[in-house]
Amino acid sequence: MTRFLRSAALAFLSLGAAAETPKGESRAIANNIATSCKEDRAKFCADVKPGGGRIQACYEAHKDQLSKACTEARAAARAAEKASK
Secondary structure (H helix, E strand, O other): OHHHHHHHHHHHHHHHHHHHHHHHHHHHHHHHHHHHOHHHHHHHOOOOOOOOOHHHHHHHHOOOOOOHHHHHHHHHHHHHHHHHO
């Protein structure tokens, strides 16, 4: 019985660690966009309240005016999203 409980606990902890990897990747991608698009956000989206996808919608509305770094960061995020599906 003790062996079973240890195995079950180990399996549960392993699942928790695996579930954190996508969160970490998502956070890294979001940080990359935030860093790469910092000037674009100040220029085009300064008055946009964060949340609900409003910042991303603002970037999309100005996609032809965004810096190369911001455009590349957004493209990398879309590629990572497609790869995770």
